[in-house]
Amino acid sequence: MPTTLSAQDPAAAAQPRAAHQQDRQRQAGYAARLDGVSKSFGRPGAQQQVLDGISLDVAPGEFVTLLGASGCGKSTLLNLVADLESPTDGTIEVPGGRPALMFQEHALFPWLTAGRNIELALRMRGVAKAERRQEAERLLELVRLTGAYGKRVHELSGGMRQRVALARALAQDSQLLLMDEPFAALDAITRDVLHEELTRVWAETDVSVLFVTHNVREAVRLAERVVLLSSRPGRIAREWRVDIPQPRRIEDAEVSRLSVEITEELRGEIRRHGQH
Amino acid sequence: MASTETERPPESGASPAGGAQGAERDDAAELAGLEAGLDALDTRTQARTPLARTLREKALPPAVAVVLVLALWQSAFALELKPDYQLPSPLMVWDALAEEWYKGTILGVVWQSVSRGALGFLVALVVATPLGLLVARVKVVRAAIGPVLSGLQSLPSVAWVPAAIIWFGLTDATIYAVVLLGAVPSIANGLVAGVDRIQPLHLRAGKVIGATGLRGVRHVLLPAALPGYVSGLKQGWAFSWRSLMAAELIATSPELGVGLGQLLETGRVYQDMPLVLGAILLILLVGIGIELLLFAPLERRVLRNRGLLAAR
Numbered sequence A: 001m002p003t004t005l006s007a008q009d010p011a012a013a014a015q016p017r018a019a020h021q022q023d024r025q026r027q028a029g030y031a032a033r034l035d036g037v038s039k040s041f042g043r044p045g046a047q048q049q050v051l052d053g054i055s056l057d058v059a060p061g062e063f064v065t066l067l068g069a070s071g072c073g074k075s076t077l078l079n080l081v082a083d084l085e086s087p088t089d090g091t092i093e094v095p096g097g098r099p100a101l102m103f104q105e106h107a108l109f110p111w112l113t114a115g116r117n118i119e120l121a122l123r124m125r126g127v128a129k130a131e132r133r134q135e136a137e138r139l140l141e142l143v144r145l146t147g148a149y150g151k152r153v154h155e156l157s158g159g160m161r162q163r164v165a166l167a168r169a170l171a172q173d174s175q176l177l178l179m180d181e182p183f184a185a186l187d188a189i190t191r192d193v194l195h196e197e198l199t200r201v202w203a204e205t206d207v208s209v210l211f212v213t214h215n216v217r218e219a220v221r222l223a224e225r226v227v228l229l230s231s232r233p234g235r236i237a238r239e240w241r242v243d244i245p246q247p248r249r250i251e252d253a254e255v256s257r258l259s260v261e262i263t264e265e266l267r268g269e270i271r272r273h274g275q276h
Numbered sequence B: 001m002a003s004t005e006t007e008r009p010p011e012s013g014a015s016p017a018g019g020a021q022g023a024e025r026d027d028a029a030e031l032a033g034l035e036a037g038l039d040a041l042d043t044r045t046q047a048r049t050p051l052a053r054t055l056r057e058k059a060l061p062p063a064v065a066v067v068l069v070l071a072l073w074q075s076a077f078a079l080e081l082k083p084d085y086q087l088p089s090p091l092m093v094w095d096a097l098a099e100e101w102y103k104g105t106i107l108g109v110v111w112q113s114v115s116r117g118a119l120g121f122l123v124a125l126v127v128a129t130p131l132g133l134l135v136a137r138v139k140v141v142r143a144a145i146g147p148v149l150s151g152l153q154s155l156p157s158v159a160w161v162p163a164a165i166i167w168f169g170l171t172d173a174t175i176y177a178v179v180l181l182g183a184v185p186s187i188a189n190g191l192v193a194g195v196d197r198i199q200p201l202h203l204r205a206g207k208v209i210g211a212t213g214l215r216g217v218r219h220v221l222l223p224a225a226l227p228g229y230v231s232g233l234k235q236g237w238a239f240s241w242r243s244l245m246a247a248e249l250i251a252t253s254p255e256l257g258v259g260l261g262q263l264l265e266t267g268r269v270y271q272d273m274p275l276v277l278g279a280i281l282l283i284l285l286v287g288i289g290i291e292l293l294l295f296a297p298l299e300r301r302v303l304r305n306r307g308l309l310a311a312r
């Protein structure tokens, strides 16, 4: 367990991810594997198929964005990977242990301070009491929120909440970080700032990210690979590799060029629905 | 915040962009400045209201109301609407209480009732909490006893007194049984309501960070349900106190000692109206006092911590 590991070796405390989980992921060669995953909602007879035959690998350390129109099943897909729901068909493997999930709303616990929210995740992971405080402060520093430890959730701004939520997700020390439109409700400047934070954190750790958005530019700005989902039922329509070197900016010409191409494809997908 | 970024030695910041060290450092500084600005713009601060204003807004209105009631009472007495053995003046009631005070028994009487009420309430708490959790979280249990539990809340607990006397005789058990039957349903129902009002998002977030099973109950479910739970507690105390008075009033016996209910009954037996009114006042004062000193601050604290109070 992570506790014993970090208790014996102070150097390991800075990067206390359970070694065996990392090994398992490396052996598997993927951080998550979805194989023919389908999901339907509703009673038998009046079923609505939301996802159909999704097969997708996320490589260790890879940053993948999932793109699709509203209601195409992106959140459902993340919930399946996070084991909050179970697939109707197909299999999902996450060899690195329980993934961290950052919800569209911050989902912080309002009865705890920012720091305590993070510490609860640490505690659930099994980090010893003596180390929690320090580790929480380190994570807050990582998202540049030094000094927010004792703040109540309602005392924080929207952007700060999202950053605390990011810190809490990182506190889980999962191999896989699932993010469901985490920045959708923010103004453009705050979002840019958080994009930079996220890219930096991702580059500094070896976490894999599966990031959902319906914002094409955001997808291109962040990802190594963009996966486009079609709607009703959700299937994988197309994929793009993004070879633009980081650090990128959302207004970069190359980001714009690829975004235009992807948007065109997305429009095509949506138009296809109008035809039947 | 910016200093940690700029003081970092160049070799540790090996960037994919190669030689763009200086530019990147500027970027980091700019980013930090931008963030500080955004945070400053967005952060809410709450100033505490000064004491004088709190007193004026919170303490003055009830004080005025009390004075008004006393004045009405005194004038009714002065007009002799009723003979004074039926309607004594405020001063006569005060004298009756003072007499009890000089006899040296009154504190014992109040303590007798308060300690019973508190003990009964604590036992009710211990019984009602797991019961409420079961009803809230286990479908079968909810279907089985949920309706009964909320029905019990509207049954005046004085109705249990005859039954309790037949079961337990004129003993403390009778009194505690009545208190429990009064308080347990409201505490349990409060907890059920609290759990029902939890945002599903918080439960999912709890599951994601690994707070499942009993750890989930302790770290997510109970704290999330706390606002409903606390109002259940508040109501539970009111019910405990009410049931206790009903029980004490009916179940009088030398072995049971003298509580406020028995004091009231004594007053009735001796046709001593000032004592009766004095006892009623004491019962009211204890009920209000505990509510104001214990439950109101508790509730306010819970709500303020969650930012639910400022909106009012």
Ligand SMILES: Nc1ncnc2c1ncn2[C@@H]1O[C@H](COP(=O)(O)OP(=O)(O)OP(=O)(O)O)[C@@H](O)[C@H]1O
Pocket (backbone or CB within 6 Å): A041, A042, A050, A068, A069, A070, A071, A072, A073, A074, A075, A076, A077, A214
């Ligand atoms: N629990 C549920 N029961 C029934 N239907 C559901 C449930 N959850 C989702 N759906 C349906 O599944 C479809 C996909 O929902 P989902 O939330 O995954 O969409 P999304 O791609 O995340 O959309 P958005 O971009 O607007 O967040 C929707 O049509 C929705 O109505």
Ligand SMILES: [Mg+2]
Pocket (backbone or CB within 6 Å): A074, A075, A076, A180, A181
């Ligand atoms: Mg969604």
